[in-house]
Amino acid sequence: MKEIMVEVIGVDPPCSLCKQTEKNARNVASKLVEEGVKVEVTKLNITSKEIISKYGVLMSPAIAINGRVKIMGKVPDVGVIERLLREVL
Amino acid sequence: MERKRALKTVLMLGFVFFFIVMMIRAIIGAYTLTPTSTAEDLKALPLWEIPLVYIWDYAQHGWVCLGFAFTVSGLFAEFIPQSFMLQYMSSRKPISYLVATFIAPVFCVCSCTMVPIFAGLIYAGGGIGPALTFLLAAPANNILADVITIQVLGWQIALADIVSAGISAVVIGVIVSKTPWGKKFEQQSKSNPKQVDSVDLVKQPIDERLWNALKFGGYLAKRIVPAFLVGLVAVSYFQAFFPSDLVKTYLTGAFGVVLAALLGGPLYTPTLIEVALGKALVDLGMKPGATVAWLMGQPYDVANSLSTSRIVGWKIVITYGVLAFVCAVLSGLLFGLIVGGL
Numbered sequence: 564m565k566e567i568m569v570e571v572i573g574v575d576p577p578c579s580l581c582k583q584t585e586k587n588a589r590n591v592a593s594k595l596v597e598e599g600v601k602v603e604v605t606k607l608n609i610t611s612k613e614i615i616s617k618y619g620v621l622m623s624p625a626i627a628i629n630g631r632v633k634i635m636g637k638v639p640d641v642g643v644i645e646r647l648l649r650e651v652l
Numbered sequence: 653m654e655r656k657r658a659l660k661t662v663l664m665l666g667f668v669f670f671f672i673v674m675m676i677r678a679i680i681g682a683y684t685l686t687p688t689s690t691a692e693d694l695k696a697l698p699l700w701e702i703p704l705v706y707i708w709d710y711a712q713h714g715w716v717c718l719g720f721a722f723t724v725s726g727l728f729a730e731f732i733p734q735s736f737m738l739q740y741m742s743s744r745k746p747i748s749y750l751v752a753t754f755i756a757p758v759f760c761v762c763s764c765t766m767v768p769i770f771a772g773l774i775y776a777g778g779g780i781g782p783a784l785t786f787l788l789a790a791p792a793n794n795i796l797a798d799v800i801t802i803q804v805l806g807w808q809i810a811l812a813d814i815v816s817a818g819i820s821a822v823v824i825g826v827i828v829s830k831t832p833w834g835k836k837f838e839q840q841s842k843s844n845p846k847q848v849d850s851v852d853l854v855k856q857p858i859d860e861r862l863w864n865a866l867k868f869g870g871y872l873a874k875r876i877v878p879a880f881l882v883g884l885v886a887v888s889y890f891q892a893f894f895p896s897d898l899v900k901t902y903l904t905g906a907f908g909v910v911l912a913a914l915l916g917g918p919l920y921t922p923t924l925i926e927v928a929l930g931k932a933l934v935d936l937g938m939k940p941g942a943t944v945a946w947l948m949g950q951p952y953d954v955a956n957s958l959s960t961s962r963i964v965g966w967k968i969v970i971t972y973g974v975l976a977f978v979c980a981v982l983s984g985l986l987f988g989l990i991v992g993g994l
């Protein structure tokens with residue numbers, strides 16, 4: 564079984580856009596977990612040096628899946644995140 | 653499924669075109685989008701009615717302008733290629749200043765996108781110069797502020813504000829990057845270049861992108877309109893009761909420019925309220941020169957300075973605050989001399 568790592572990258576303290584993004588990601592994750600997929604969602608700080616040296620300059624909020632930024636500067640719907648996660652399954 | 657997508661796309665495009673057409677009609681028809689109530693009209697009303705009448709007056713005229721501004725902001729945020737722009741801004745070439753002044757701020761309406769880009773540019777080695785330029789230009793040059801300023805205060809003042817805010821932002825960015833503490837800060841914060849292939853954005857179909865754009869416009873409206881309404885209530889009383897003699901005495905001439913630049917800063921007001929308050933002051937007698945200085949006071953307000961000082965430290969914040977004040981005064985004076993309205 565494959566494991567998916569989802570990183571929600573936003574400002575800290577989170578603004579409402581980041582919160583919504585994280586919530587959507589967690590909803591999809593729990594759905595996939597029920598199907599037996601291993602999904603781990605973490606929230607990261609976009610202004611931290613580690614994140615910037617890993618991903619470069621990003622627009623908030625962003626989502627990285629398995630270490631690659633797939634979405635930035637917008638709040639993806641649950642459907643969009645689900646599609647992205649199923650692609651890497 | 654395909655038909656549903658097509659229908660959704662058409663509906664959303666219809667919504668966008670509706671606002672564009674209404675806006676063009678308003679511009680061509682020279683139809684005013686700002687409140688027309690004067691201090692005399694307002695003063696004659698019972699106290700509780702003043703804000704209601706003022707807001708109603710505003711809503712009647714302003715809904716096209718606000719609807720247009722929110723829709724277009726959403727579209728810009730969604731359709732301007734972001735990675736491309738971020739790359740240019742962190743390239744350490746002179747063009748990064750240009751992108752940071754006039755292109756990047758267009759889509760950055762909300763401070764929770766500005767600060768990360770600012771920090772990102774610095775830590776990714778883009779240099780303090782373009783990062784500061786971006787931070788200073790963004791509040792004045794974002795599309796939402798531009799549309800509202802043009803409609804409320806007229807295109808001349810708006811253009812003066814956009815151009816002078818842009819030039820000042822570049823000048824300040826360059827100067828700060830040459831100061832000893834600016835250089836020292838740059839050296840401290842240089843980090844490793846990023847892995848090349850870590851960003852690989854997905855392409856979404858057009859109906860999803862339009863939906864993103866409208867959703868973001870709606871989010872902006874939800875965030876900004878309530879604050880704007882509160883601001884309008886304050887402005888309505890202000891316009892009704894603030895002695896116009898005081899404005900005519902102090903917010904005119906060279907002294908007026910300096911005072912307006914001083915007042916425009918520390919007062920923490922969102923751009924839209926600053927514009928509305930500016931309009932009330934203009935109606936009460938503030939001169940064009942002072943108006944431009946007033947609008948340019950935004951970058952050094954207290955809240956913004958606090959959040960940037962956490963990233964770059966007080967020394968740099970004070971340097972750019974003082975420079976921004978000087979630029980606001982100079983631009984106000986210059987504009988006043990050019991249009992003969994000091």
